[in-house]
Amino acid sequence: MTSILKHHFTTKIFSPLRLSFFIVPLAIVIGLMVAFFLWLLEVVTNLRWQHEWLIWLLPFAGVLIVWVYKTLGENSDKGNNLIIDAIHNPSTMVTFRMMPLVLLTTIITHLFGGSAGREGTAVQMGGSTADLWSKWLQLKPADKRILLLCGMSAGFGAVFGTPVTGAVFALEVIAIGSIKFDALLPCLLAGIVADITCAACGIHHTHYSIASIENAVIKIGGFFLKVDILLILKVALAGCLFGLAAALFANTTHFIKQKTNQYIKQPLLVPMVGGALVIGISYALGTFDYMGLGVANPNNGVSIVTAFNSYGVTNFSWLWKLLLTAITLGMGFKGGEVTPLFFIGAALGNVLASYTGCPVDLLAGLGFIAVFAGATNTPLACTIMGVELFGGQHILYYAIACFAAYYCSGHKSIYSAQRVAVRKYNSLL
Amino acid sequence: MTSILKHHFTTKIFSPLRLSFFIVPLAIVIGLMVAFFLWLLEVVTNLRWQHEWLIWLLPFAGVLIVWVYKTLGENSDKGNNLIIDAIHNPSTMVTFRMMPLVLLTTIITHLFGGSAGREGTAVQMGGSTADLWSKWLQLKPADKRILLLCGMSAGFGAVFGTPVTGAVFALEVIAIGSIKFDALLPCLLAGIVADITCAACGIHHTHYSIASIENAVIKIGGFFLKVDILLILKVALAGCLFGLAAALFANTTHFIKQKTNQYIKQPLLVPMVGGALVIGISYALGTFDYMGLGVANPNNGVSIVTAFNSYGVTNFSWLWKLLLTAITLGMGFKGGEVTPLFFIGAALGNVLASYTGCPVDLLAGLGFIAVFAGATNTPLACTIMGVELFGGQHILYYAIACFAAYYCSGHKSIYSAQRVAVRKYNSLL
Structure with a gap:
């Protein structure tokens, strides 16, 4: 029994602490970036509502976006797919340019009235930052994979204010029909920290509600x-x-x-x-x-x-x-x-x-x-x-x-x- | 586009109907059995509370249980593990005797004050009934596997009144560290039908509650x-x-x-x-x-x-x-x-x-x-x-x-x- 407890204490209990060392700062950075992104998104959406003529520039905005990606994008045009590819095969090169590029071009898309969302941008910002982090730390491929999953989870958790969903989403989205649990706890940690950080910046998520249903007894x-x-x-x-x-x-x-x-x-x-x-x-x-x-x-x-x-x-x-x-x-x-x-x-x-x-x-x-x-x-x-x-x-x-x-x-x-x-x-x- | 819709309608939309044909009656039977089991459990637990001397018979009750399994049990002594084995390897023989045996011996255990639970019994009753069902229907091994998972899900969902948990539990428990989704919908269907059936018999599940926590803003x-x-x-x-x-x-x-x-x-x-x-x-x-x-x-x-x-x-x-x-x-x-x-x-x-x-x-x-x-x-x-x-x-x-x-x-x-x-x-x- 002593050996079991010793085994638990040396290899298992303290490893989350070691792990937090990598993930918490990463998730804080991602949370701040997502907060900045959501704030910008609100600003440009309000701008478009106030200045309806902006939509006439949408075709030219699109040309700018495609030109920017062609000139500076390297492979970052692949977006979320590049992050998913890198999780399956950690030798895949993810460029950090993806982060500023996807942020900038998403904001342009929204300013001029393109119909699009947020999560792809947040996930790409999270993934590319996680990739940069793992390069700095010179992590092994298996560790880089975990960090990329954490980056996705952090981006998703922060952008919608749903950290548990973020963790499960990151593990579930990479393959159809199965979930592997190896990064469950790191992803949850990343999602929670990023969500708290984003909320601490004053970001509010839209509140939805569904009323109760009282079933009659038949x-x-x-x-x-x-x-x-x-x-x-x-x-x-x-x-x-x-x-x-x-x-x-x-x-x-x-x-x-x-x-x-x-x-x-x-x-x-x-x-x-x-x-x-x-x-x-x-x-x-x-x-x-x-x-x-x-x-x-x-x-x-x-x-x-x-x-x-x-x-x-x-x-x-x-x-x-x-x-x-x-x-x-x-x-x-x-x-x-x-x-x-x-x-x-x-x-x-x-x-x-x-x-x-x-x-x-x-x-x-x-x-x-x-x-x-x-x-x-x-x-x-x-x-x-x-x-x-x-x-x-x-x-x-x-x-x-x-x-x-x-x-x-x-x-x-x-x-x-x-x-x-x-x-x-x-x-x- | 037409071919996509046609493909959807012929192979996907109508298959749940075909599927229900197997699973709904099975889940109703399991729900009824679980209701009977929970009712019996309440009766014997009340009996033991009223007649404290019953606990003195616990050692002899144990002898009876072990003797019954030795004499009549074939391999059903392996319990839940036998069901899990059969899901991994559908050629594993599950005997239907498991159903009456585990019901009877669990009731004996509880009547005389053994410290035990319910879910193992419900899952084994569900699994062995599903196995019998698949023999009657002469199902292929892959189908038998799905039916066994449905049996577990139905047993679990009905015994605790938690159908969604039942479905995820059946898929999650068979292996550590991963979930495969191939039986997600059949398991949910089985859990829901069994739970509704069990509740319709008048079975009430204990209600627990956790109060709200209001976090102050710091x-x-x-x-x-x-x-x-x-x-x-x-x-x-x-x-x-x-x-x-x-x-x-x-x-x-x-x-x-x-x-x-x-x-x-x-x-x-x-x-x-x-x-x-x-x-x-x-x-x-x-x-x-x-x-x-x-x-x-x-x-x-x-x-x-x-x-x-x-x-x-x-x-x-x-x-x-x-x-x-x-x-x-x-x-x-x-x-x-x-x-x-x-x-x-x-x-x-x-x-x-x-x-x-x-x-x-x-x-x-x-x-x-x-x-x-x-x-x-x-x-x-x-x-x-x-x-x-x-x-x-x-x-x-x-x-x-x-x-x-x-x-x-x-x-x-x-x-x-x-x-x-x-x-x-x-x-x-």
């Missing part, structure tokens, strides 16, 4: 049903549709990227056309609600926040956001995919609620997490994200929606570097 | 801290201790089993001595609080419920429960390990709270899930269990405690059939 013979089986079935069906929407988004983005590269031979022309399309479609729709981040909207327009209220979105809001985001990200602009996925999901959930008679806030919240789960193949992280964002009462519905969306979204992900560890279907399924 | 220079960093550090430390307690439990049980088999040559004498030890230690302690399930206690004694209140347990309650359970399960009696692990964790958490100044209910709840996480190597399932049992507000603390406990509990599990997929430590850690 007596059938000698049996009592306290759950709403019909609601469970509706949520499962909605989850499947969220998964199909995720697959549609991933396929549309890939399709646009492939076709434009095929038909438009001059690379600088691609974002020019993309920017023009975003403006044109917005004018055709008569609204700018689907440009930019889409979390809130000062003009009483459609946003993620309004998707939680009855009649807060139109029947096709989800589709327009999907299209504009696929064009923005497929044609050279920068930013994350996740916030638009939240928008698409919440808006689609809102519509499904009105047709199925489910609570609107519940289905909007489920769409928010489940489209993301389907598009990135991270059903566990998204179930946990539901708890961190909306509270734990509805965890059963989160799990049903996210698992069903994961199941229905196919093997094509928004991250092409994601590997298939375990396929989703087998003979029984 | 201003340091230009930074605002809204989280209690000291509490996070205390929870991390407590998590490590929960992991060591889990390791102590697993090692003590294995040690007792090994030594008694080595020194007591007559197998029927083992439970005789074990029963006598349980009675003797209880008399020496002057309390019967550590016999039986330990969820509640009619005599104002120590139980899991009282561990959530200040001064609800003594300083060494956790150790006595650990010892009596290790003796009970290591010397031939039957039942689960999980409810005693809940007891050990909640009681240890209570003591740690009084020494560290943390909220008692929070640390009791964390111990409840984290000792279990450490002993079974299921940190994600236990984090989710925290949400399903205590609500989502404290998920950050659940994750810290469960991940730390997982990390500190070593590679020895209470299930010897569990395989190591990814080791817990590497060079950086």
Whole structure:
């Protein structure tokens, strides 16, 4: 027994302390960078709302972004995929230029009204900083891998204020169909420290809420049903549709990227056309609600926040956001995919609620997490994200929606570097 | 695009319907069996409380249990390990006798005051029924594997009223350090149906609650801290201790089993001595609080419920429960390990709270899930269990405690059939 205790104390208990030595300062730096990024994002989003004419410059902003990446980017244009590649194969070179470049170009995208998100930027800033850190510390490849995972977790945890989700997301996103636990504790530590740092800078995350559901007790013979089986079935069906929407988004983005590269031979022309399309479609729709981040909207327009209220979105809001985001990200602009996925999901959930008679806030919240789960193949992280964002009462519905969306979204992900560890279907399924 | 949709509709959307055909009836049967088991368990526990002299028969009850397994048990004495083996290698023979045998012997164990739990019994009833089902349906090995996982998930989900945890637990427990997602949706379906069935029979699960914590905002220079960093550090430390307690439990049980088999040559004498030890230690302690399930206690004694209140347990309650359970399960009696692990964790958490100044209910709840996480190597399932049992507000603390406990509990599990997929430590850690 003494030897067991001694073994525990020398090799296990004190190693987290050794580990913190590497990870805590890294996570603080990432948390500060994410706070700066979120602050900048708010500034440029407000600027765009105040000066509507800025959107006319979107095509030229796109040219600038593509030109900057062509001239200075080295391989950093690969974005999140480069970080995922480096985690699978630590000899992959990640350049630190990725950090300032993705920050700058995301801000430009948002200033001029491109439809994009935040998480890709935060994850890339975290990953490239972690890579630099591991070079300075001259870490072995296995250690570099852990630090890269921590960088992703820190970026994700800080940008959404969800540290547990950040840790599970980093481990879950690198491969489809499995999670390995070797970096569980380091990732959680990184996520917590980065989130605390970011919040300490005064960054507030948007608050969403889903009201309680009181199920009536139904007596059938000698049996009592306290759950709403019909609601469970509706949520499962909605989850499947969220998964199909995720697959549609991933396929549309890939399709646009492939076709434009095929038909438009001059690379600088691609974002020019993309920017023009975003403006044109917005004018055709008569609204700018689907440009930019889409979390809130000062003009009483459609946003993620309004998707939680009855009649807060139109029947096709989800589709327009999907299209504009696929064009923005497929044609050279920068930013994350996740916030638009939240928008698409919440808006689609809102519509499904009105047709199925489910609570609107519940289905909007489920769409928010489940489209993301389907598009990135991270059903566990998204179930946990539901708890961190909306509270734990509805965890059963989160799990049903996210698992069903994961199941229905196919093997094509928004991250092409994601590997298939375990396929989703087998003979029984 | 048409071909993508067609592919989705033919191979993916309709397969859950096909799948339900196998799993729903199985889960309903398991839910009914678990309800019957929980009802019986309540009856015999009340009987023992009313007739204290029953505990004097514990040694003879043990002889009966060992004799029954020797005579009729075939290989079902291996319990949960047999189910886990069969999941890894579907050609492993699981006998259906396991179902009635484990039900009967667990009830006997509890009637006469052995210190044991419920989940092992529920999981074995679920697993052996699933095995029978797959024989009837003449399923292929890969399908049998999924059905066995569903059986575990259904048993676990129904016995604790936690379907999401049941699904993640089944996938997480079969190997240390990784989860594969191939049976995620079938397991969730099985857990939900079994839980609904069990609840519909009128089974109530004990309600636990953890009060809210309002963190004061601390201003340091230009930074605002809204989280209690000291509490996070205390929870991390407590998590490590929960992991060591889990390791102590697993090692003590294995040690007792090994030594008694080595020194007591007559197998029927083992439970005789074990029963006598349980009675003797209880008399020496002057309390019967550590016999039986330990969820509640009619005599104002120590139980899991009282561990959530200040001064609800003594300083060494956790150790006595650990010892009596290790003796009970290591010397031939039957039942689960999980409810005693809940007891050990909640009681240890209570003591740690009084020494560290943390909220008692929070640390009791964390111990409840984290000792279990450490002993079974299921940190994600236990984090989710925290949400399903205590609500989502404290998920950050659940994750810290469960991940730390997982990390500190070593590679020895209470299930010897569990395989190591990814080791817990590497060079950086």
